[in-house]
Amino acid sequence: MKTTSENKKITVxxxxxxxxxxxxxxNMNFSVNKGDIFIIMGGSGCGKSSLLKVLTxxxxxxxxxxxxxxKKFTNSDEKNQKEVMKKVGILxxxxxxxxxxxxxxxxxxxxxxxxxxxxNTIDEIVSLKLALVGLAGFEDFYPSQISGGMKKRAGLxxxxxxxxxxxxxxxxxxxxxxxxxxxxxxxxxNINQTLGTTMVIVTHELSSIFSIGNNSVFLDANTKQIIAxxxxxxxxxxxxxxTVYNFLTRGKTEHV
Amino acid sequence: xxxxxxxxxxxELCLELTDDFFSFEDLSLKNKVLTALTDSSLKRLTIQAExxxxxxxxxxxxxxxxxxxxxxxKIEIKxxxxxxxxxxxxxxxxxxxxxxxxxxxxxxxFLEDIGETTLNLFQTILKGISFIKEAFSSIGRLxxxxxxxxxxxxxxxxxxxGPKALLIVSLISFMVGLILxxxxxxxxxxxxxxxxxxxxxxxxxxxxxxxxxxxxxxAGRTGASYAATIGTMQVNEEVDALKTMGIxxxxxxxxxxxxxxVISMPILVMLADFMGILGGAFVGVFLLNIPSSEYLKYAxxxxxxxxxxxxxxxxxxxxxxxxxxxxxxxxxxxxxxDSVGLAxxxxxVSAIVWMIILTGxxxxxxxxxxx
Numbered sequence: 242m243k244t245t246s247e248n249k250k251i252t253v254x255x256x257x258x259x260x261x262x263x264x265x266x267x268n269m270n271f272s273v274n275k276g277d278i279f280i281i282m283g284g285s286g287c288g289k290s291s292l293l294k295v296l297t298x299x300x301x302x303x304x305x306x307x308x309x310x311x312k313k314f315t316n317s318d319e320k321n322q323k324e325v326m327k328k329v330g331i332l333x334x335x336x337x338x339x340x341x342x343x344x345x346x347x348x349x350x351x352x353x354x355x356x357x358x359x360x361n362t363i364d365e366i367v368s369l370k371l372a373l374v375g376l377a378g379f380e381d382f383y384p385s386q387i388s389g390g391m392k393k394r395a396g397l398x399x400x401x402x403x404x405x406x407x408x409x410x411x412x413x414x415x416x417x418x419x420x421x422x423x424x425x426x427x428x429x430x431n432i433n434q435t436l437g438t439t440m441v442i443v444t445h446e447l448s449s450i451f452s453i454g455n456n457s458v459f460l461d462a463n464t465k466q467i468i469a470x471x472x473x474x475x476x477x478x479x480x481x482x483x484t485v486y487n488f489l490t491r492g493k494t495e496h497v
Numbered sequence: 498x499x500x501x502x503x504x505x506x507x508x509e510l511c512l513e514l515t516d517d518f519f520s521f522e523d524l525s526l527k528n529k530v531l532t533a534l535t536d537s538s539l540k541r542l543t544i545q546a547e548x549x550x551x552x553x554x555x556x557x558x559x560x561x562x563x564x565x566x567x568x569x570x571k572i573e574i575k576x577x578x579x580x581x582x583x584x585x586x587x588x589x590x591x592x593x594x595x596x597x598x599x600x601x602x603x604x605x606x607f608l609e610d611i612g613e614t615t616l617n618l619f620q621t622i623l624k625g626i627s628f629i630k631e632a633f634s635s636i637g638r639l640x641x642x643x644x645x646x647x648x649x650x651x652x653x654x655x656x657x658x659g660p661k662a663l664l665i666v667s668l669i670s671f672m673v674g675l676i677l678x679x680x681x682x683x684x685x686x687x688x689x690x691x692x693x694x695x696x697x698x699x700x701x702x703x704x705x706x707x708x709x710x711x712x713x714x715x716a717g718r719t720g721a722s723y724a725a726t727i728g729t730m731q732v733n734e735e736v737d738a739l740k741t742m743g744i745x746x747x748x749x750x751x752x753x754x755x756x757x758x759v760i761s762m763p764i765l766v767m768l769a770d771f772m773g774i775l776g777g778a779f780v781g782v783f784l785l786n787i788p789s790s791e792y793l794k795y796a797x798x799x800x801x802x803x804x805x806x807x808x809x810x811x812x813x814x815x816x817x818x819x820x821x822x823x824x825x826x827x828x829x830x831x832x833x834x835d836s837v838g839l840a841x842x843x844x845x846v847s848a849i850v851w852m853i854i855l856t857g858x859x860x861x862x863x864x865x866x867x868x
Contacts, residue, residue, distance in 0.1 A: 340833040358555070362522050365558035372561060372590035378597050385833060404554050435585040 249311070250275050250407055250439045251296065256305035258288060258295050264303065265291050267465050271458050273407075278433055278440045278453050280473060283460035284488065289443045292460070293411055296441065297331060298322045309407070327355055330400030330408040334415050336392035338384040344371065344395045345380035351402045370398040374428060390421030394428065401432065407439045408432075414446040422446065426453050447491065451477070459485050500526055502533055508540040512563075518552035521559060534567055542567045547578040557583060561590050628825050632755060635747040639756075645744045650753040658719045658754075659761040663768065665718065666711050670702070670769035673710050674776025677701050682785055691785045695795035698777030704804040705856065707769035708811035712819065715762065716848040720823035723754050724844035727827025728837035736828065746828060755820040762816030763809045770808060803868055811859065815852050822848040 251273040259265040265288035273279045281289050294300040296307060298314065307315045309325050338347050348367045352358060358366070371379055374394040376387075384392055393413060400408050413429070414422040430453050433440050444450060450457070450473045457476065459469035461484055469476050469485045480486035500523075503511040510533055534542065544560065564574055564587065576584055605613070638644040681697040727750055730736050739746050774796060781787045823844045830840035 341835045358520070359522055359524070361524060361527070362520075362555055362558070365562050366554055368565075369554065369558040369561045369590055372593070373586070375593035377565075377590070377593060382597065431589055435582065435589050437582075 248274050250277070250309065251279075251441070252308040252311075253296075254306045254308070256295065256307065257303045258291055258300070259303055260291075260300075264465060266460055266467070267304075269305070269458075269460075269467055271467065271470055273439060273441060273456070275439055276433065276437050277456045278429065278442065280450050280454035280457035281441065281443045281460065282445055282450060282457055282473075282488070284445070284462055287460040287462040289445075289460060290411060293409055293441075293443050297329065297409060298326065327403060328406045330397075330403065330405035332393065332396045332400045332408065332410045332413060334411045336384070336389075336396035338392055338395055338399070340384050343381050343383055344376065344387075344398075347384070347395065348399045348402050351399065355403060366402070370401055371395070373401065373432065374398045375424075388421075390417050390425065393417065393425060397425075397428070397432075401436075401438075404436070405438065407441065410440065410442040410444070412444055412446075413442060414444060414449050419448075422449065423452075429453055445488075447489065450489075459488070500530070502530060508538055509543060510534065510536075510539055510541070511543040511545055513548075514544070514546040514552075514556070515548040517550050518556040520553065521555040527559060530563055531566060534563060534570065534572065539570070539572050541573045541575060543575045543577055544579055545577040546580060546583065549580060549583075552583065557586055557590075561587060564591065624829075625825065628828075629821060631747045632751055632821060632824075635745065635752045636756070638748060639752060644748040644752060646748050646752050650749075651757060654753045654757040655761065657722070658715065658758050659764070662715065662718060662761070662765060666714055666765050666769055667772045669714055670707060670710050670772035671776040671779075673706060674698055674702055674773030674778075675780055676776075677706065677773070678777040678780035678785075682780065691781075692787055692791060692795055694777060694781050694785065695787070695792045696799035698781075699774055699796045699799040700801075700804060702773035702777070703770045703800065703808045705808060705811065705860075707773055708766045708808045708815060709852070709856065710773075711762065711765045711769040711812060712815035712852045713849060715758070715765065715815070716819045716822075716845050716852070719758060720819040720848045721841045721845050723820065723823030724827040724830070724841045725837055727824060728830035728840040731828065731830045732832055732834070732837060750828070751820075751824040754824055755817070758820040759813060759816040762819075763812040766808055766812030770805070807863065807868060811856065814855055814859070818851045818855065819848045822851065 249272045253269050253271050256269040257264060257267040258269075269292075281292055283289050291300065295302050295315065302315050305315075306313060310328075312321070312325070314322065314325055338344070339350070342350070345364070345367045348370055349363050352363045352366060356363075367380065368377070371377055374397050376391060376394055376398065379387065379391070379395070384395070387395065397408075410429070413425055417425065426449050429440060429442070432438055433453075440453075442449070442454070454473045457469075457471065457473045458467050459476070460466075461468040463484075469481050473489070476485055477489045480489065499513075499515045501513040501515070503513060512530065533539075542563070560583075567574055568591075635644060639646065677698050678694050682691055682694050685691050685693055685697070727736070730750070736746050736750070739749055778789070778792055778796070781792045782789045826840040826844040826847070830836045
């Protein structure tokens with residue numbers, strides 16, 4: 242059985258996830274195409290962040306499979322997962338920068354770990370990555386010396402260090418003011434267009450969902466399954482059910 | 498992979514990129530380009546990439562570096578037939594151009610360093626004294642029933658620094674008694690006085706070794722845990738939340754920990770004394786072949802109530818020292834992961850240092866009053 246075509250970066254097949262006997266989501270099926278900005282949305286507690294953990298191999302699924310670049314990722318050996326993860330960057334909610342290292346050292350870490358580049362080349366790449374996220378010249382700053390929005394951008398620079406094919410974002414707008422949030426959205430869009438990187442974003446920030454997302458899944462906590470799939474703008478125009486409509490319109494109903 | 502440096506026209510430098518560029522790390526070539534760009538008559542840098550096929554980030558990073566360098570020299574940049582993706586990436590990197598300023602700590606001289614350290618030390622001592630003062634006023638509030646604290650916290654903390662510490666304190670003290678007996682017996686054997694091993698171990702353990710061993714174990718075990726727990730609460734802004742709710746962190750966090758350790762330490766010292774004597778007896782009876790009744794007789798003779806009480810008093814003081822050091826460094830920890838580690842280290846080291854200093858002081862004071 243052919244599970245993926247060339248264009249598909251991530252394929253999720255019959256995935257059931259949860260912890261022990263507690264099931265979060267069952268029988269999930271969707272795929273993320275190359276160059277997509279793919280949104281994973283849903284209310285609190287529906288399993289968005291847990292899905293991200295399954296996609297990054299931190300938590301094994303209860304059932305089903307995840308294929309990355311057509312190759313089996315979940316339930317495969319550690320070596321294979323590590324190899325796949327070299328092509329994946331992750332931006333954590335808080336940026337997850339190492340506080341004892343400067344921004345340059347933070348970004349250089351995956352480069353020194355996975356490449357054999359000389360220090361000079363690594364320094365050049367670090368400067369480029371910082372400049373790409375609008376932090377040119379911030380090499381010697383420590384995470385404690387920059388703002389929350391900058392930390393996220395520096396985290397993105399680290400996620401981009403190895404030129405990943407896929408970047409996962411865990412609630413990138415969380416804790417940011419509207420302007421910083423918009424800047425980060427623009428940056429995600431710019432990098433997606435410039436580098437062609439596939440982006441998978443877990444968020445419930447409506448402005449981000451509509452401004453950058455071109456494909457999405459909606460996870461429902463009650464039915465424990467995907468209840469909508471497609472471009473968020475189309476979902477808003479033709480909401481498949483009331484839950485999705487309420488979510489995408491901030492609970493605005495006819496009689497309000 | 499080829500990079501050709503050409504001077505097509507006067508005042509113009511042309512970089513021609515051909516074929517594939519992967520892992521571009523030719524330092525001499527990179528330096529050659531940078532040197533060429535230092536020519537003061539240069540007005541324009543043209544990047545020609547018609548024959549560039551595939552490339553990776555090493556090329557983009559190098560181009561970004563030389564463009565920034567050229568811009569700083571006011572040299573105009575011109576792209577000629579450069580792939581759109583490469584051009585877009587360079588434009589994105591060059592879009593934001595602001596110069597951040599970092600407050601670099603200026604190098605200070607040795608004398609200034611000594612002065613600053615002394616002033617800091619003075620402030621730390623003052624801060625420590627006010628912390629101890631606050632701790633005692635918190636105990637006062639508890640006595641008068643005004644302290645904001647929860648009984649359940651006392652139970653949890655007591656369980657952690659009492660019953661859960663019994664095994665490790667027993668084991669280490671038994672081993673210390675064993676070692677004392679071994680080392681003592683080697684010397685005493687020379688005089689045929691092995692029997693005095695019993696006295697040596699008993700006096701040694703009950704007077705001071707029991708207390709010191711229990712103190713060191715509890716500093717490493719419980720003092721470190723106090724600093725790490727409160728330090729992490731500081732990182733998670735839980736300490737700030739307490740303050741804004743008007744709940745004194747001294748009552749809520751420090752008081753249960755302080756009282757539980759002050760109560761449990763003397764009991765642990767008694768246990769350490771007993772296990773140490775048992776360790777000594779093990780060596781005496783089984784390895785030195787001293788009859789057990791003889792060993793017990795000498796051990797009982799050596800066991801003085803004053804010595805025993807001095808040991809318990811040390812335990813009581815050590816309980817204060819360990820809890821205060823752990824809580825003090827926890828509450829004064831910074832807001833990141835490193836600072837919690839630092840606070841834990843400081844708590845353990847300072848608790849041990851203060852215990853030894855106070856032991857010296859108490860021993861000196863007791864010798865004056867003849868105890």
